[in-house]
Amino acid sequence: MKFPEPRGPITSTLFRALACTPGSDEGSAAVDELRLLAARHLTASADIIGDDDVQLALFCLYELHYSGLEGINDEWEWEPGLIQVRRLIERPFEAALRAAAASASASAAESVTLPPAGELTSDAVADILFGLAASDTGPSVSRFVAKKATLDQVKEFLIHKSIYQLKEADPHTWAIPRLTGRPKAALVEIQADEYGGGRPERMHSALFARTMRGLGMEDRYGAYVDAVPAVSLAAVNMMSLFGLNRRLRGAITGHLAIYEMTSSQPNRLYGNGFRRHGFDADVTHYFDEHVEADAVHEQIAGRDLAGGLVEAEPGLLTDVLFGAAAAMAIDGRLSAHLLASWENGMTSLRAAVPAAA
Numbered sequence: 185m186k187f188p189e190p191r192g193p194i195t196s197t198l199f200r201a202l203a204c205t206p207g208s209d210e211g212s213a214a215v216d217e218l219r220l221l222a223a224r225h226l227t228a229s230a231d232i233i234g235d236d237d238v239q240l241a242l243f244c245l246y247e248l249h250y251s252g253l254e255g256i257n258d259e260w261e262w263e264p265g266l267i268q269v270r271r272l273i274e275r276p277f278e279a280a281l282r283a284a285a286a287s288a289s290a291s292a293a294e295s296v297t298l299p300p301a302g303e304l305t306s307d308a309v310a311d312i313l314f315g316l317a318a319s320d321t322g323p324s325v326s327r328f329v330a331k332k333a334t335l336d337q338v339k340e341f342l343i344h345k346s347i348y349q350l351k352e353a354d355p356h357t358w359a360i361p362r363l364t365g366r367p368k369a370a371l372v373e374i375q376a377d378e379y380g381g382g383r384p385e386r387m388h389s390a391l392f393a394r395t396m397r398g399l400g401m402e403d404r405y406g407a408y409v410d411a412v413p414a415v416s417l418a419a420v421n422m423m424s425l426f427g428l429n430r431r432l433r434g435a436i437t438g439h440l441a442i443y444e445m446t447s448s449q450p451n452r453l454y455g456n457g458f459r460r461h462g463f464d465a466d467v468t469h470y471f472d473e474h475v476e477a478d479a480v481h482e483q484i485a486g487r488d489l490a491g492g493l494v495e496a497e498p499g500l501l502t503d504v505l506f507g508a509a510a511a512m513a514i515d516g517r518l519s520a521h522l523l524a525s526w527e528n529g530m531t532s533l534r535a536a537v538p539a540a541a
């Protein structure tokens with residue numbers, strides 16, 4: 185990924201550090217400065233999920249574990265000072281996600297009933313998650329895209345989605361070696377589909393790139409990072425947080441389960457929105473594929489992955505529900521931002537979009 189534009193003192197200091205050689209005097213001094221800056225800023229930040237400087241810094245720190253940042257020394261990935269900064273940000277970020285998830289599940293409490301501890305079967309866990317998914321009756325971006333979105337708004341929608349969808353499935357893959365038995369087999373089964381079942385052109389990330397090209401947009405990973413607000417980055421950072429911390433393996437399975445459970449119907453509507461603008465199956469393939477695939481994935485993710493994990497480790501139920509509710513809460517916040525912007529005739533992006541490919 186290309187270096188994004190810094191969004192404040194944390195990201196500009198981080199980028200200055202990354203331009204150095206790890207372990208060099210200059211690099212170490214920049215990391216020390218970064219650690220102090222981040223610690224001071226985090227105690228003062230009232231809304232970490234909406235904090236541009238913090239979310240972009242975390243996004244780039246995680247990116248070191250994915251495909252990296254253009255031109256930097258790969259040794260930075262495990263440089264202890266940067267890991268320290270990442271953990272410094274992760275702690276209050278996780279706390280903010282737990283608070284957001286708690287209010288999301290409090291409003292869903294009526295539709296979700298927890299069985300007695302002894303009856304925590306994988307089917308019961310799946311039912312709880314389906315109940316949680318069904319409780320989401322908030323304003324819907326998919327309905328707006330299907331019926332009303334202009335071509336520019338449809339492109340904005342793709343820009344927000346591109347931050348994750350061009351590396352679709354990668355954050356959940358971190359969980360594979362952290363699971364065993366039934367949940368592991370279930371996750372691999374889902375991921376095999378996400379990665380195209382052995383055919384690179386069928387990888388979901390590749391199908392999404394095709395959609396973007398079909399609209400004359402840039403399909404290179406991270407091309408639009410500068411354009412999206414903090415909450416769009418937070419949605420991806422949440423997955424990396426859950427995937428990269430073994431103790432949060434319950435949360436990453438709950439996250440994937442709720443994603444799959446809330447995907448099939450919205451993707452049908454997204455596809456309709458693109459068809460309404462005259463785009464053909466080449467552009468809508470990504471959405472059409474998810475209508476079919478996720479009707480299957482939601483069953484595997486609910487019963488065998490999340491349900492199988494809780495059956496084996498009942499203590500993880502709380503975190504499974506946390507991951508699911510946090511996904512809904514952040515998604516809800518992003519949806520509210522998109523719809524409020526569009527209904528007021530404004531852009532939902534933070535910066536001018538770079539010229540299309």
Ligand SMILES: [Fe+2]
Nearest residue numbers: 352378388474
């Ligand atoms: Fe997918």
Ligand SMILES: [Fe+2]
Nearest residue numbers: 444477478481
């Ligand atoms: Fe899926």
